[in-house]
Structures are given as structure tokens and as C-alpha cells.
Amino acid sequence: MPEGKLIATLRALHEGGVEFILVGGLAAVLNGAPVNTFDIDVVHSRDAGNIDRLLPVLDALGAVYRMQPERRLRPNASHLASTGHLNLIARYGPLDLLGTIGRDLGYHDLLTHSIELDIGEGLRIRVLDLETIIAIKEELGGEKDRAVLPILRRTLEEKRKAPGQPPGQSQV
């Protein structure tokens, strides 16, 4: 089976040695929530070494800012070191690199709230856990966040009722 576009992007980040945590809608899906999403949101480590590893991966993915894509504006090291959000379009689709999420939570703050998941073809990545996804959306309280909260909360309830997790999921 050919590799999907989502996994191809995540594999590029992983194989480039980039430290990141998958967050947002795709993280919710991987946690078992039946929500739809089209982009990949990751919180990357803003350590200098990680930014050095991330830049060539972004180049290889042809990542440019989604705003004014015709100008092919590429993120640089100082952009990646910021706490802001970089909304990019890459070879395999939209990719958002988030310096922080919620109340200024960065990669190292979120690490203990992440789980490592096997997403297929031998690839294991860190994914924000469902409890934290819910907590951040509750804090943000925007209309878009509120809309998805009932599904996330019910998914968490059902997970807690379930006798065991499906294979490929382990707490880290």
C-alpha cells in the first residue's frame, strides 16, 4: 500500500531527527476521537539544535507560508525560535508549526503530557494526550474549540471505560 500523505510528513520530521509533539485535530484522531481535520499541527522543540534539524526537513518538504504562497516565503531559524504559530503549506499538505499552544506551553512543558504511538510502518511519534487536548481547548474557549469539546470529552469517557487500549499505544 502506498504511504499516505499524513504519515509521509510525520516520517520526514521523525527521520530528520526533529523533536516534536503532534497536537490538534490529528492528535485527537490518533487518540480515537472521530473528528475530521486536514492539517498537521505540531509543537516543535525550539532548542537551537532542533531548529537546525528542522530547517532542512522543511526545505525537503518544500514548506512555505500559506499566506501569499506565490511568494514562496520560507520560515527561517528566528521564526522557528519564536513562540508563535507558523502556518505552512508543504508537499503533502498544510503543516502548522507551533512554538507554543494554550497558555504558552512549549515542547518541554507538553512532553510529560504526551504519549508515544505507533502510527504504522515502524514509525512511533509523540502525540499530545486526550486529557491535555481537552484542557487546552477548554482554556482557549473559542467557538471552534467549544464545537469539538463534546466529542473529545465523550471519547475520553469511552476510553476510560474500555478494558484496554488498542495495540500500538503506550504511555511514556
Place this chain on the structure above:
Amino acid sequence: MLVGMEVSDPDRLTDYSPDGVDLTLIRWMLSLTPAQRLEFLDERINEILLIRVLNAGR
């Protein structure tokens, strides 16, 4: 087992939370592995994008 049985009251085969969330869909998602969830989403996105291309401008 419900497979193959005639169902007189299909409402009994639904399970919605008080706030309207389809719990059967959640349980189905939870029955998959994370890799299967990713694969399913990838396929769905590709199908939707194909439909959008086929209907471009409409």
C-alpha cells in the same frame, strides 16, 4: 449477536450522549489502532480532495 437478525426498532441500535455525540462512532474509532485511525483519515481526506477536484468551480 445482532448480525443477521431482523431489527424492529432501529433506535435501539443507536447510542447518543445527552449532548448529541454519537457514541457508536467513538467506540468504533477506539476499536482501531492509532495506525488504522491515521490510515482511515488519510483515505477520507484523499477521497474528499478528489471530489473537490472533480467539482472544481461548483
